[in-house]
Amino acid sequence: MWMRDVPLADLTRWKIGGPAPAYAKAGSEEELRTLLAQVSGEPVLVLGRGANVLISDAGPGAPVLQLEGEFAGHEVLEQTIRFGAGAQISTVVQTARRMGRSGLWILEAVPGTMGGALRMNAGTAEEGVWGRTLWAEAMWPDGTVKRLARGDVSPRYRGIDLDPQAVFLRGELDAPSGDPERIEQEHLSRREAKLRAQVYDLPTCGSTWKNPEPPGPSAWRLIDRVGMRGARRGGAQISEKHANFIVNLGGARAQDVVDLLVETRRRVLEETGIALEPEIQFWGFEEEVLRELGAVR
Template identity: 55%
Template structure:
């Protein structure tokens, strides 16, 4: 694998925002990844960048994006195996086309399988780890570890697997079901997401985690403190969905960060809740992270 120098992460994130990484590599095999990890420590791994806001100053660490053999997908009689670089939409599509039950929760979730495993991506009540039989990850020393859901302790948009471990792929339960019913469920889920969320502008999806009862969903809290539609530079909290912050074209990371910090301050003052970001923030200073409730 060849390292590239001074690569703009804006080109690799869905937000189209973010400064430079000093070194950027695309390992396509396990041995290339193991070498890259031994070569540089720590590194950051990016999937599709659909859940990461990179600061305007960029990051100090090298960044890896998996490709090649990590994009594989294989269909078994009761399972689907997918590499970390395969797309979540491809996985959801494969489950739908092959008539596998209970995969509609993954419809219209942009990203890679690796990012989805790290984030336990999915709907409010079902995450990717609800379907994992086993997943494999590589440690910084290049050792491959096989994990079950019991090892990963999945919770809402989180797992306890060390941030320094790189997911390689997973085998998922995919049990055949009623094809017509499955098709309908996928279409319905997609329609609901596309109608209520924002797919035509760059964003990272839901900015904040839902704080749970008795406060309800994050979007309703953002709305209550008057931040729906708020704009800063090229970034806007969308009118359609108050938990989405869109890049209108020329947003900087500090525009998005400002909207987050202002929302969080108002929510704390007016409702007494500490909002917690669902998106990952890379390359921000500790005081900037504290203002938005982030912890790198």
């Protein structure tokens, strides 16, 4: 059932953003099909755990869906793990680690849902989740479901090529049994490295900018170079700990984050000639703002 004017900030990691004009939770494929039919063709936004989305202060300006129920589970099979797109990444990763299944350390300490991970091709700088995904199924606004393989979505660093209206439902990861001690070690060292270098104790959306193509300097170095580490606008601050993270110190508005992003991008471009590209997704912003942020070409 669609509900009107639903606050979204608390459904995001950043705790930022205005209300959705319409919001619903889908617990089954049938329910999702019905909900999509009810908005007949209107673009719908799917929210995972909001670990990679900045929602404007005015709200996303489109109906927002979240997955629950049958989409929240996962199942361990002989050499694979099958998951619903609403399953938490951390739960799937913990299962893999506990059961000695290899390969999923790349998602260690990555917040969010498996649907968000598929859409973002989440993982390390070198490898995304699609490198481990055997197939994923998605629903289109007319209710049809298609099974997609890696070759259908052309995965790249933090993204895939797929109709933005496709809603991931479920998928299956290649996760063969391996040496439990080595697997435990891979997970632990990845987790420790992330907790040491990144920010987990304040609301953030992880890395805000993609790293420029190697051998270019990483985004945090560029931000440092132009003196933006620690810069503050309203309740938002470029983290002192990791210059590619923006934290909400309390009461930050989307506009505060945008102001920091625009200034960072402008300074980096002026001083280094490199045009940063955002990793985070923007919901409910004007085309002109998106262009200033480098989110559209």
